[in-house]
Amino acid sequence: MSNTETRRLTMAQAVVAFLHAQHSERDVRRQPFFAGCFGIFGHGNIGGIGQALQQMPEFRYYQARNEQAMVHAAIAYAKVKNRLQAFACTSSIGPGATNMLTGAATATINRLPVLLLPGDIFARRNLAPVLQQLESEHSQDVSVNDCFKPVSRYWDRITRPEQLLTALPEAMRVLTSPAETGAVTLALPQDVQAEAYDYPNAFFRERTWRIARNRPDRQALEQAVAWIRAAKRPLIVAGGGAIYADATGVLQRLVEQTGIPVGETMAGKGSLRYDHPLNLGAIGATGTLAANRLAKDADLVIGIGTRYSDFTTASRTAFQHPDVRFLNINVAAFDASKHFALPLVGDAQAKLEELLPLLAGYHVESAYRAQAEQLHDAWEAEVERIYAVRHQPLLGQGELIGAVNEGSAPDAIMVCAAGSLPGDLHKVWRARHPKNYHMEYGYSCMGYEIAGGMGAKMAAPEREVYVMVGDGSYLMMNSEIVTSIQEGYKLIIVLFDNHGFKSIGSLSRSLGQEGFGTRYAYPRGGTLPGDEAGAEVVTLPVDLAANARSLGAHVLECKTYSEFVSALAEARTTERTTVVYIQNDRYEGVPGYESWWDVPVAEASTVPQVQAARTVATSWTPSQRHAARTARPRRPICLRLKRRSQKCSHPLPAPFF
Numbered sequence: 001m002s003n004t005e006t007r008r009l010t011m012a013q014a015v016v017a018f019l020h021a022q023h024s025e026r027d028v029r030r031q032p033f034f035a036g037c038f039g040i041f042g043h044g045n046i047g048g049i050g051q052a053l054q055q056m057p058e059f060r061y062y063q064a065r066n067e068q069a070m071v072h073a074a075i076a077y078a079k080v081k082n083r084l085q086a087f088a089c090t091s092s093i094g095p096g097a098t099n100m101l102t103g104a105a106t107a108t109i110n111r112l113p114v115l116l117l118p119g120d121i122f123a124r125r126n127l128a129p130v131l132q133q134l135e136s137e138h139s140q141d142v143s144v145n146d147c148f149k150p151v152s153r154y155w156d157r158i159t160r161p162e163q164l165l166t167a168l169p170e171a172m173r174v175l176t177s178p179a180e181t182g183a184v185t186l187a188l189p190q191d192v193q194a195e196a197y198d199y200p201n202a203f204f205r206e207r208t209w210r211i212a213r214n215r216p217d218r219q220a221l222e223q224a225v226a227w228i229r230a231a232k233r234p235l236i237v238a239g240g241g242a243i244y245a246d247a248t249g250v251l252q253r254l255v256e257q258t259g260i261p262v263g264e265t266m267a268g269k270g271s272l273r274y275d276h277p278l279n280l281g282a283i284g285a286t287g288t289l290a291a292n293r294l295a296k297d298a299d300l301v302i303g304i305g306t307r308y309s310d311f312t313t314a315s316r317t318a319f320q321h322p323d324v325r326f327l328n329i330n331v332a333a334f335d336a337s338k339h340f341a342l343p344l345v346g347d348a349q350a351k352l353e354e355l356l357p358l359l360a361g362y363h364v365e366s367a368y369r370a371q372a373e374q375l376h377d378a379w380e381a382e383v384e385r386i387y388a389v390r391h392q393p394l395l396g397q398g399e400l401i402g403a404v405n406e407g408s409a410p411d412a413i414m415v416c417a418a419g420s421l422p423g424d425l426h427k428v429w430r431a432r433h434p435k436n437y438h439m440e441y442g443y444s445c446m447g448y449e450i451a452g453g454m455g456a457k458m459a460a461p462e463r464e465v466y467v468m469v470g471d472g473s474y475l476m477m478n479s480e481i482v483t484s485i486q487e488g489y490k491l492i493i494v495l496f497d498n499h500g501f502k503s504i505g506s507l508s509r510s511l512g513q514e515g516f517g518t519r520y521a522y523p524r525g526g527t528l529p530g531d532e533a534g535a536e537v538v539t540l541p542v543d544l545a546a547n548a549r550s551l552g553a554h555v556l557e558c559k560t561y562s563e564f565v566s567a568l569a570e571a572r573t574t575e576r577t578t579v580v581y582i583q584n585d586r587y588e589g590v591p592g593y594e595s596w597w598d599v600p601v602a603e604a605s606t607v608p609q610v611q612a613a614r615t616v617a618t619s620w621t622p623s624q625r626h627a628a629r630t631a632r633p634r635r636p637i638c639l640r641l642k643r644r645s646q647k648c649s650h651p652l653p654a655p656f657f
């Protein structure tokens with residue numbers, strides 16, 4: 001094919017033809033990078049991208065119900081595919097476009113690729129203001145799509161069709177870069193989408209983006225080996241990067257060779273099977289006793305693919321050894337350098353493979369390994385205890401999680417994002433493979449669950465997908481139930497109805513605020529009732545089971561534990577998306593384990609409970625580790641009280657979102 005040959009296409013047709021030709025490759029496995037395009041059409045994309053998608057059915061179009069939801073589905077797809085494949089999302093201009101903003105932030109914060117193609121106002125401007133246009137007195141070079149800039153890793157506006165020739169390759173570079181990936185936004189003015197141009201044929205040739213496994217700097221690697229060999233109490237913190245890099249096999253080999261135990265972040269849970277004797281499970285604010293105990297005295301923290309969010313570090317109180325050092329393995333220099341670490345910048349799998357032989361002969365002291373294994377076993381016993389609680393009259397969340405875990409196929413995917421479920425799941429879900437625990441907890445975006453579940457199912461149609469969702473999140477976004485039925489992607493949605501926000505209610509109480517604004521109940525005396533009203537509230541006449549049924553789902557309502565177990569078994573046999581509906585107790589959940597999360601408490605208040613909460617919070621802040629420390633911090637009040645009486649008078653906060 002000569003480089004001078006051209007093809008006359010509209011800008012939108014060129015976008016679709018280009019995307020269709022892109023592939024990714026890692027470890028000799030090559031696949032089309034895009035699985036297709038989600039979209040909702042309006043006047044801002046119907047005649048452009050809409051026309052192109054109709055003309056090119058080989059690039060599959062999926063009709064979504066809500067633009068935010070379609071981005072969530074795209075994100076979940078990319079997460080299950082370890083960022084090797086992704087979706088494009090097309091929207092109209094104005095509200096269709098800005099509905100994708102939350103999705104863009106979710107993608108970028110979670111380091112997951114998604115290509116957003118919002119329509120934009122006419123580039124030729126001669127009709128302004130057009131329907132849904134944001135006008136500005138200061139510039140005509142502004143549209144609502146400028147809002148995508150801070151939440152996109154690459155942002156561009158295509159005001160001439162030939163700009164695609166340089167914009168699309170840049171978009172692909174960022175989307176396929178594990179270090180830079182996130183939302184990529186190409187704003188497409190509605191008139192330019194439909195404009196024709198003679199594009200070079202060569203632009204549409206199949207292209208393969210190789211996802212490199214970058215190796216670390218040799219000197220840094222040698223220093224890392226020296227640090228590990230010198231460590232007495234090293235601890236691995238496995239993050240999402242360990243899973244995305246497919247480094248879980250070599251991680252297990254490293255753990256077995258060296259005896260270094262592992263704590264897992266929200267995105268990293270599943271890096272090791274839950275029953276591996278050196279897997280301490282969840283770490284941080286929503287962590288297990290096992291991981292949090294060992295974190296406290298770790299002298300070397302080896303972060304693998306983690307962003308060190310405040311949940312992972314328990315708001316910087318998790319690591320209390322006076323001389324603790326951090327060694328971070330990460331594709332992104334930004335993350336690798338956190339906590340003044342020795343950064344090993346590069347691919348996790350490649351790094352661990354290089355480390356293994358260099359650590360030959362090194363093993364942690366047997367007393368340390370024994371302590372880790374004993375904490376692991378004790379934690380397993382605690383999970384058993386929680387799974388066996390049969391709270392009355394309404395069941396508790398921990399036991400219901402246990403029923404889903406035990407009733408699901410070992411290769412299933414469990415999807416969740418916000419509410420009190422993530423904290424409980426992080427602790428007690430038993431992850432049996434690296435994709436078993438799919439938690440969106442970078443943005444913890446209510447509404448991700450069902451749409452995300454659909455994206456996960458599209459990525460792995462051979463697996464059962466369990467969506468765990470609270471009534472608040474369900475009410476916020478249940479629209480993609482319809483899409484899952486339209487496209488035949490069956491989900492098992494487990495809907496926990498506790499008439500409001502169990503999570504924020506618990507957080508509110510821990511701040512002395514009595515659950516204000518977190519219950520779904522009628523106002524009393526002109527205000528909304530909180531927890532002080534006890535059971536004396538009138539709940540709203542909302543029937544979420546009927547709502548799910550009306551969207552086309554098969555619905556199984558249950559009340560007791562045995563009905564729940566039977567419903568889960570039946571849900572596995574149904575053909576279409578099935579909702580298992582159960583009411584659960586607002587107060588019964590999984591407790592916190594020697595950890596903390598920093599949320600502001602009012603500094604001045606006339607309410608004694610708020611003052612008490614402030615005292616607890618300020619007792620933790622001296623433990624926060626921001627840089628090299630000189631003095632050892634005091635133990636927080638709660639832990640001191642706990643040691644004295646084995647009973648903490650302040651509830652350890654176990655909220656979470």
Ligand SMILES: Cc1ncc(C[n+]2csc(CCOP(=O)(O)OP(=O)(O)O)c2C)c(N)n1
Nearest residue numbers: 419420446470471472473500501502503657
């Ligand atoms: C989009 C969005 N809005 C607000 C929040 C803050 N938030 C976190 S959890 C939560 C309540 C969730 O309620 P529900 O889904 O019923 O779960 P529950 O807390 O009852 O387990 C809220 C409002 C959020 N995470 N995302």
Ligand SMILES: [Mg+2]
Nearest residue numbers: 470471472500
């Ligand atoms: Mg709820």
